[in-house]
């Protein structure tokens with residue numbers, strides 16, 4: 001059992017309201033995954049089930065191989081950033097961090113390190129009430145990182161942030177998770193900003209999982225465009241060669257590479273062309289960077 005989060009036919013009712021109806025998905029170890037769906041689709045419910053804060057009405061939830069409701073010990077391996085965290089506003093940043101570190105059995109050194117990782121180490125002596133929204137979210141992330149979690153569950157980590165702070169937080173999540181080797185689930189209903197962060201998707205709507213899988217695979221399945229990163233000794237020349245192909249939608253020049261938007265219906269032809277160009281020395285290597293989430297999502301939802 002290698003999946004970090006595993007839902008099988010999960011139902012969750014709140015009184016007579018059915019929030020999840022037969023949700024099944026699996027998130028593999030190491031993925032930075034997006035749990036995507038509109039308001040009320042069941043994202044927060046899914047995260048709370050994974051954390052063991054809620055009991056499924058029916059079906060199986062396994063996290064790191066254990067049932068988080070009946071084995072709450074597994075929570076020690078999960079970092080959670082709630083949707084609307086509530087902090088003691090008069091406390092200093094350091095006081096809260098140290099307090100939570102103690103609760104999680106983490107050292108003060110680890111608390112300092114988490115603060116450094118998210119860039120709030122200079123604010124340790126400040127009262128929490130003085131932090132901007134972006135820095136409050138960084139604090140929430142630092143708290144989630146305490147105790148060396150194997151899994152991070154982040155519920156709308158960019159809610160209420162301005163566009164720049166959104167991008168900063170998501171880059172931070174990506175960098176920190178790869179540094180700590182953690183599996184990450186980010187819930188969101190804002191697709192474009194997740195584009196450069198997630199490599200795995202769970203698409204949810206009205207309590208049902210419409211699809212899940214690696215972004216690249218879903219892009220092919222739904223014929224969404226894909227982004228390739230191609231290393232080359234001559235970006236300009238290569239771009240000129242590729243842009244004339246009818247299935248190439250756009251090219252962005254980098255210093256020693258180019259990024260190419262390719263219609264996924266033609267990815268085989270595109271890769272064959274890259275192989276030819278590699279033979280001529282114009283392509284060094286290439287990889288699929290991602291698929292366009294917005295297009296995948298639209299296609300999955302319209303079914």
Ligand SMILES: Nc1ncnc2c1ncn2[C@@H]1O[C@H](COP(=O)(O)OP(=O)(O)OP(=O)(O)O)[C@@H](O)[C@H]1O
Pocket residue numbers: 014015017018019037038039040041042043044045046083189
């Ligand atoms: N405690 C509760 N009691 C009753 N209904 C609830 C409760 N919590 C959630 N719901 C309902 O369950 C459904 C799923 O809610 P959930 O919070 O999981 O959605 P979400 O995808 O996180 O939405 P959002 O994007 O608004 O955060 C919604 O219809 C919501 O109104």
Ligand SMILES: [Mg+2]
Pocket residue numbers: 043044045083155
């Ligand atoms: Mg929610």
